[in-house]
Amino acid sequence: MAHKVFIDGEAGTTGLQIRDRLAPRADIELVQLDPARRKDPLARHDALAEADIAILCLPDAAAREAVELAEGLPVRFIDASTAHRVAPGWVFGFPELTAEARDTIANAARVSNPGCYSTGAIALAAPLVAAGLVAPDEIASINAVSGYTGGGKELIAEMESPGAPAHFTYALAQGHKHLPEIIRHAGLSRRPVFAPSVGQFAQGMTVQIPLHLNGRRIADLHDALAAHYAGARFVRVVEPAARVVPTALNDTNELHLSVHGSDENGCAVLVAVLDNLGKGASGAAVQNLNLMIGAAEDAGL
Structure with a gap:
């Protein structure tokens, strides 16, 4: 029997990508709304009532509204917004984060997808903090560059219009919405300075964390x-390259991590590469869905 899935926010960038991954699958039946009624609370309630799992591809306020609309219904949730990433009662949907994460996600009623920047930052920092190689208060800064599709329809239109900038840095007031989940799920005790930026390319991303080695070796960080x-299906630790290209993993659910620097100069840079629309959004949602319905983790990916 096919699992019924409702993508609330199907018309957005993330929703469209998820729909395209799920539509060909025989084990998934999509519950879809008439486009004219996609913001109608009654229509959304009926779709939530019909679905086994709802994937929320919505602004934060609308995601919270969807959960309220489903009060009393047996539907399970995957939320791709920021609304529930540090909320009580929600499981953080990063299957590779801990040894128990896959089983926890598989049995959860409410799963919150990680953000794109936070996927890279947490993937790099959390294992090193857990292993005692990086102190919880040690990471001073995180830098990143993303393709412009992560900003939604308005930014896509801006960056594809004449005269669009080649690159810009933003959120320098240190209020970026991914910071709380980075701090929580990487196990940090101090707020890092986060400097995200957007480049003139549609999708792809790098996240960098600089460190002083302070007696550690590059090999220690790499090996940890x-x-x-x-054994992770989608996360690989790779050898450092002379250049790191943010678009290298586009149209995949892959995440590549590497450790750069040298023992001699005492400095290192941890680097993550991913597709902000893949492992950073839609691909991660489908991976979590697969775990929740008992499908192969890489089905549709």
Whole structure:
């Protein structure tokens, strides 16, 4: 029997990507609304009542509204918004984060997808903090560059219009919405300075965390990450390259991590590469869905 899935916010960038991944699958039946009624609370309630799992691809306020609309219904949720990433009662949907994460996600009623920047930052920091190689208060800064599709329809229109900038840095007042989940799920005790930016390319992302080695070795950091992700289907620890290209993993659900620097100069840079629309959004949602319905983790990916 096919699992019924309702994508609330199907018309947005993330929703469209999820729909395209799920539509060909025989084990999934999509519950869809008439486009004219996609913001109608009654129509959304009826779709939530019909669905086994709802994937929320909505602004934060609308995601919270969807959960309220489903009060008393047996529907399970995957929320791709920021609304529930540090909320009580919600499981953080990063299957590779801990040894128990896959089973926890598989049995959860409410799963919150990680953000794109936070996927890279947490993937790098959490295993090293857990292993005692990085102190919870040590990470001073995180830098990143993303393709413009992560900003939604308005930013896409801006960046595809004549005269659009080649690159810009933003959120420098340190209020970026991904910071709370980075701090919580990476196990940090101090707020890092986060400097995200957007480049003139549609999708793709790099996240960088600079560190002073302070007696550690590059190999220590590399080996700890490799041990943590050994056997992971979508996360690989790779050798450092002379150039790191943010678009290298586009149209995949892959996440590549690497450790750069040298023992001699005492500095390191941890680097994550991912597709902000893949492992950073839609791909991650489908991976979590697969775990929740008992499908192969890489089905549709």
